[in-house]
Amino acid sequence: MIRPRPLKKGDTVGLISVSGAVPPEKVQPAIASIERLGLKVVAGETCYAHQGYFAGTATLRAADVHRMFRDPTINGIFCMRGGYGATKILPQLDFDMIRAHPKVFAGYSDVTALHIAFNQLCGFITYHTPMPSTEFIKQEMDAYTWQSFKQHMMTEEAIHLENPVSQPMTTLVAGCATGQLVGGNLTLVAASLGTPYDIDTKGKILFLEDIDENSQRIDRMFTQLKLAGKFDEAAGILLGAWTNCGEHSVLQTIFREMLVSLNKPIIADIACGHCLPTMSLPLGATIVMDADHRRIIAFNDKETGT
CATH class of the missing domain: 3.40.50.10740 (Murein tetrapeptidase LD-carboxypeptidase, N-terminal domain)
Incomplete structure (x- = not known):
């Protein structure tokens, strides 16, 4: 990249x-x-x-x-x-x-x-x-x-992707993974399926977030991604903010039911999405995620555009 x-x-x-x-x-x-x-x-x-x-x-x-x-x-x-x-x-x-x-x-x-x-x-x-x-x-x-x-x-250095101190990330499934970071808004990711722009998650770290979608719709889109094999193909998963998407406990139940059985590293409650404060993410960059210690590092690829 x-x-x-x-x-x-x-x-x-x-x-x-x-x-x-x-x-x-x-x-x-x-x-x-x-x-x-x-x-x-x-x-x-x-x-x-x-x-x-x-x-x-x-x-x-x-x-x-x-x-x-x-x-x-x-x-x-x-x-x-x-x-x-x-x-x-x-x-x-x-x-x-x-x-x-x-x-x-x-x-x-x-x-x-x-x-x-x-x-x-x-x-x-x-x-x-x-x-x-x-x-x-x-x-x-x-x-x-x-x-x-x-x-x-405005920097070329590797970046530690860390939440604000008052907003700790959580571990949904322990483990470590390395891969290109892909994804973004859940609705748009789901909408890409079956099109010429279908998201490729094979061996990659999939990030998802959304806003103003009720828990039933979140469940439906997660089911769509699961049936399409996008979670199975991913090396790891990062879950961001779910602003106005229903009760946190209901969403956590959906995430556990859909994702825990995959047995791959998953970090949740990342401060990124339709929220403030919010971190920025380099999509397509190689990242290392350590779900055990809730650490994420983004590396800059060596090849640089002009």
């Missing part, structure tokens, strides 16, 4: 929305939040476009992705928000062109669809991170979340 060159102060970031329309009042605060990191900003057309609940047509959203990857003056690409719609642009994307221009690409939630595609079809690491028009402009955006984000965006 190629690791795109980390960002540095003075670099230029392209802002786009591959999914939902950005509320007009959030565009300038989002731009300002990136500029405070010492980065320059180029806002794509999708930051201002509206077509129903989308940030413009699928054609426009795909064109914005292409523009940012093609432009040699753009060093990284941040998705402004999630919502719905990223899967609809996949058939229009030029993956050969994108593969030839690996760059820092960041976002989460609905952006999971692009993470899976870029990791598998383009061969470079992408970043599961909070986003400019949602978390970045919130007053409660905390030091832990900012630090985790900047570590992944």
Whole structure:
């Protein structure tokens, strides 16, 4: 896997929305939040476009992705928000062109669809991170979340993926595993099954999180992944935040029933997802997970993009 060159102060970031329309009042605060990191900003057309609940047509959203990857003056690409719609642009994307221009690409939630595609079809690491028009402009955006984000965006060192001190991870199944980190939002991961962009979990560490899905729907999607063999093929599993997804005890019962019998390392209660504080994750990077001691280390691949 190629690791795109980390960002540095003075670099230029392209802002786009591959999914939902950005509320007009959030565009300038989002731009300002990136500029405070010492980065320059180029806002794509999708930051201002509206077509129903989308940030413009699928054609426009795909064109914005292409523009940012093609432009040699753009060093990284941040998705402004999630919502719905990223899967609809996949058939229009030029993956050969994108593969030839690996760059820092960041976002989460609905952006999971692009993470899976870029990791598998383009061969470079992408970043599961909070986003400019949602978390970045919130007053409660905390030091832990900012630090985790900047570590992944602007450093080449191996990173210990640690929860805030007050939020310990838990061990669901003991053991150790090494593999590429894949996954993201459960709904989007499940939606990839049976498509040309079907997530590959063989020998990999699968991360999952979600928001606003009741326990029955979580159960159904976990069952879908289990029947598809995605849990059996994985080397290990990481479970993040389940925001507004029902009672914690009910979810834990689902996780135990679905996963414990696999007898592979599983760490739960990772502070990552639709929550604050939240850590950032390097999807596609090689990680080592030690469920016995609840330790996770992400390593940077040696091959680096230009």
